Amino acid sequence: xxxxxxxxxxxxxxxxxxxxxxxxxxxxxxxxxxxxxxxxxxxxxxxxxxxxxxxxxxxxxxxxxxxxxxxxxxxxxxxxxxxxxxxxxxxxxxxxxxxxxxxxxxxxxxxxxxxxxxx
Amino acid sequence: xxxxxxxxxxxxxxxxxxxxxxxxxxxxxxxxxxxxxxxxxxxxxxxxxxxxxxxxxxxxxxxxxxxxxxxxxxxxxxxxxxxxxxxxxxxxxxxxxxxxxxxxxxxxxxxxxxxxxxxxxxxxxxxxxxxxxxxxxxxxxxxxxxxxxxxxxxxxxxxxxxxxxxxxxxxxxxxxxxxxxxxxxxxxxxxxxxxxxxxxxxxxxxxxxxxxxxxxxxxxxxxxxxxxxxxxxxxxxxxxxxxxxxxxxxxxxxxxxx
Amino acid sequence: xxxxxxxxxxxxxxxxxxxxxxxxxxxxxxxxxxxxxxxxxxxxxxxxxxxxxxxxxxxxxxxxxxxxxxxxxxxxxxxxxxxxxxxxxxxxxxxxxxxxxxxxxxxxxxxxxxxxxxxxxxxxxxxxxxxxxxxxxxxxxxxxxxxxxxxxxxxxxxxxxxxxxxxxxxxxxxxxxxxxxxxxxxxxxxxxxxxxxxxxxxxxxxxxxxxxxxxxxxxxxxxxxxxxxxxx
Numbered sequence: 390x391x392x393x394x395x396x397x398x399x400x401x402x403x404x405x406x407x408x409x410x411x412x413x414x415x416x417x418x419x420x421x422x423x424x425x426x427x428x429x430x431x432x433x434x435x436x437x438x439x440x441x442x443x444x445x446x447x448x449x450x451x452x453x454x455x456x457x458x459x460x461x462x463x464x465x466x467x468x469x470x471x472x473x474x475x476x477x478x479x480x481x482x483x484x485x486x487x488x489x490x491x492x493x494x495x496x497x498x499x500x501x502x503x504x505x506x507x508x
Numbered sequence: 509x510x511x512x513x514x515x516x517x518x519x520x521x522x523x524x525x526x527x528x529x530x531x532x533x534x535x536x537x538x539x540x541x542x543x544x545x546x547x548x549x550x551x552x553x554x555x556x557x558x559x560x561x562x563x564x565x566x567x568x569x570x571x572x573x574x575x576x577x578x579x580x581x582x583x584x585x586x587x588x589x590x591x592x593x594x595x596x597x598x599x600x601x602x603x604x605x606x607x608x609x610x611x612x613x614x615x616x617x618x619x620x621x622x623x624x625x626x627x628x629x630x631x632x633x634x635x636x637x638x639x640x641x642x643x644x645x646x647x648x649x650x651x652x653x654x655x656x657x658x659x660x661x662x663x664x665x666x667x668x669x670x671x672x673x674x675x676x677x678x679x680x681x682x683x684x685x686x687x688x689x690x691x692x693x694x695x696x697x698x699x700x701x702x703x704x705x706x707x708x709x710x711x712x713x714x715x716x717x718x719x720x721x722x723x724x725x726x727x728x729x730x731x732x733x734x735x736x737x738x739x740x741x742x743x744x745x746x747x748x749x750x751x752x753x754x755x756x757x758x759x760x761x762x763x764x765x766x
Numbered sequence: 767x768x769x770x771x772x773x774x775x776x777x778x779x780x781x782x783x784x785x786x787x788x789x790x791x792x793x794x795x796x797x798x799x800x801x802x803x804x805x806x807x808x809x810x811x812x813x814x815x816x817x818x819x820x821x822x823x824x825x826x827x828x829x830x831x832x833x834x835x836x837x838x839x840x841x842x843x844x845x846x847x848x849x850x851x852x853x854x855x856x857x858x859x860x861x862x863x864x865x866x867x868x869x870x871x872x873x874x875x876x877x878x879x880x881x882x883x884x885x886x887x888x889x890x891x892x893x894x895x896x897x898x899x900x901x902x903x904x905x906x907x908x909x910x911x912x913x914x915x916x917x918x919x920x921x922x923x924x925x926x927x928x929x930x931x932x933x934x935x936x937x938x939x940x941x942x943x944x945x946x947x948x949x950x951x952x953x954x955x956x957x958x959x960x961x962x963x964x965x966x967x968x969x970x971x972x973x974x975x976x977x978x979x980x981x982x983x984x985x986x987x988x989x990x991x992x993x994x995x996x997x998x
Contacts, residue, residue, distance in 0.1 A: 394956055394986030397977040425937075432929075434797055434936050434958045440977065511865050518858065519851075603818060603849040608866045609839040697779060760834065765818045 390431040398433060402441035405431075407450070410461060411472050418463040421451060512610070512618035516592075524588070524626070528633070531581050535574070539641055542570050546645055567646060574641045578634030585630035589623030590684050597688060602765055612759035613752075616685060620752070623681050624674070671741060675748050682751045683712055689758035696764040720747075767794040768829055769913045769944035770815070775824035777810055777968070784810040786968040788824070792913065795941045799959035799976070800948040801991055803998065807968040808948040809846070812915040816843035828912075839868060842911035846918040848898055850890045850905075857886035859905070869910030878904035878934060896927035903931050907938050914938075914945045920954060932958055956987040964994050 392401050409415040421427070424442065428435040442459055445451040450467075453459045461467070487497050549566050596605055596619070608615070639651050658666070687709040695704050723743075770792040777785040785807050792798060800808050813819035815826065817837055832840055850859055856879070864870045882897050890898065903919055916935065920928045936958040938945060949955055956962075956976065964972040971994055976987055983990055 392957055394953070394988055395980060395984065397980045398957055399977055429933075429937055432933055432936065434960060435939050436796065436960050437957075437977070514865070515862065519853075600845070600847045600849055601851045603843065603845045603847075604851070606818060607816060607838050607841075607843060609835045609868070610866075611834055762820060764820045765813070 390433075392433070399437050399441040399444060402431070402433070402438060403445055403448075403450075406441075406445065407471050407475065410468060411475060413468070415461055417461050417465060417467050419461050420457075421459040421461065423458065509614055509618050512615065513622065516618065516622045520588070520622075527581070527584050531577065531633075534577060535637060535641070538570075538573065539644060543645065546570075570645065571638075571642055574638045578638045581630050581634045582627070585626045588626050589681050592619045592623050593685050593688055597692065597765070606765065611756070613756035616752070616756050616759055620678060620681055620685070624677055627677055627681075668737070668741065672744070675741075675744055679748050679751065682748065682755060683716070684709060686712060686751060686755050686758075689755045689763060692763035692765070693758045697766045767941070768792070769794045770829075771825075771827045772811075772815075773825040773827070775811070775814065775826070776822045777807075777814060777819070778822045784968050785814070785821075788965075788968065788970055790963060790970060790973065792944045792946060793961075794912070794944045795939065796944060796960040797935065797939055797958055798944065798946045799952075799955065799962045799987075800946055800965060801950065801952055801962055801987075802948075802965040802971075803950055803995055806965045808965055809917055810968075811965070812843060812917050812946070812948065813845075815913070816841050816915055818843070840911055841913045841915065842906050842909045843915045844902055844906040844917060844919065846921055848890070848902065850898070850902065852891040853889065855887050855889055856884055856893075856901070859890060859901075860886075863905050863909070867909045871908045871910070874908040875901075875904045878908075881930065895922050896924045899923040900927055900930055900934070903934055907934060912943055914943060916945065916947045918949055919947065920949055920951050928954060950991075952988040952991045953986075959987075962987055964991070966995065966998070
């Protein structure tokens with residue numbers, strides 16, 4: 390796993406897990422790997438994974454059961470919500486980049502439609 | 509300390525055996541070679557045509573050769589004794605050795621003991637082999653004479669000599685180790701370390717001679733009674749012990765490996 | 767839990783002060799990155815903490831009072847150079863460590879070097895720098911200590927071995943020990959450290975939690991490093 394060094398790594402770990410949920414690799418209610426196992430897998434400091442897991446609990450993305458482990462929340466609408474959040478960032482980024490090179494909002498729509506219709 | 513001895517043996521056995529092997533190779537090589545030459549001379553000589561000059565000519569150089577060879581073995585052991593600590597403190601492995609969880613007293617003690625064994629073994633082998641070479645070549649039985657005269661000595665004189673000898677050799681080794689200790693405690697990052705260490709060694713010896721001679725002056729009269737002979741030995745042992753303690757203390761608390 | 771507290775540590779050589787009023791606290795359960803260019807005092811600090819160098823003044827306090835033998839057992843130092851005996855075989859070196867360091871975990875070393883495909887009969891001298899580098903770290907980490915001081919473990923090592931060393935170090939995090947790693951190859955090892963300490967000309971320049979610093983300064987520790995030392 391490659392992580393950027395200019396963004397806190399624990400945040401990137403959270404993003405990684407969110408993506409896994411969106412793609413269905415991790416399902417709501419699934420058990421997360423133990424801190425050490427996951428840390429060894431993605432080759433980071435276990436403390437960083439611990440921090441990520443704790444932040445995920447705070448955000449309401451995961452919860453922990455003493456003695457058993459950590460789980461993704463069993464929320465059916467979770468996947469939809471995460472996908473929506475992720476798409477928001479992508480769209481905002483897209484629009485700002487297009488605006489930067491001079492497209493107006495209407496022109497952006499036209500370009501999108503044309504591309505999606507096979508242009 | 510046994511673990512340290514294991515380590516020392518592991519470190520040295522190959523070179524030690526090699527040097528010993530080389531010694532005996534040369535020793536036996538020349539012994540056998542010269543034996544042939546000598547036989548012809550000796551077989552022709554008896555009490556009637558005894559020729560001293562010829563005898564010395566035949567044997568003199570050869571015996572001296574064996575004495576020099578044995579001295580070489582002895583000096584090799586001295587160098588070994590010095591290098592036991594010198595190399596240990598100089599090579600990069602020192603970071604490993606000096607971080608072993610044992611007091612410096614134990615470590616230095618083990619090195620002193622190993623060095624003493626080396627030096628005494630070399631001395632013994634050298635001495636006995638020279639006598640044997642002489643015997644072999646001349647067919648004179650000297651060894652028996654030596655052993656008899658040793659056992660003729662009073663036991664306590666014998667013990668006194670042995671202890672005195674051990675103490676003296678220990679002191680000799682400790683003076684070298686003390687030089688290393690002082691160097692590493694006060695001059696650890698100076699250049700030309702070897703030069704400074706030799707200077708320290710010379711200085712220490714000078715001091716010791718001055719110190720000991722002034723002590724001997726004061727106890728000179730008391731030595732007349734035999735009780736004080738042992739007192740002198742005990743005092744000497746204490747002195748050697750004090751030097752050991754200083755070396756250990758410096759290595760435990762004062763030395764730096766830069 | 768604190769592994770070690772350093773207070774006003776000074777180390778003066780003839781005309782140079784290698785460490786200047788240096789104070790820091792090392793906590794257990796963390797990996798701490800000691801960063802700085804060559805000659806900034808990282809090695810001096812480590813060698814003083816491990817007892818191989820004498821300090822000029824200052825205080826070094828462990829959780830429990832430590833002296834002599836106990837200190838040497840509690841602090842495991844791995845120097846940059848190869849400190850192993852070149853004439854020893856790999857198996858002899860492992861036996862050496864096991865016999866002198868109580869609590870040495872032989873199986874940990876064997877597992878680490880399994881990947882290296884090392885013959886136990888190979889001499890240390892015959893190993894490549896990468897193999898030697900990984901063996902050194904494995905041996906040091908297999909020791910049972912409270913403070914591990916790893917001095918520039920990545921220098922002169924090939925990229926694959928570097929990764930394996932970093933993995934080995936990252937997996938060693940535990941509540942009963944503190945691992946301090948010094949390096950100036952910040953880019954490679956910044957992602958495994960919890961805290962960073964920047965040392966400059968013997969002084970403490972900057973210190974903090976790595977993730978917090980990334981967040982606050984909006985840059986990698988590597989870029990922060992360049993910032994800190996840009997005028998040197």
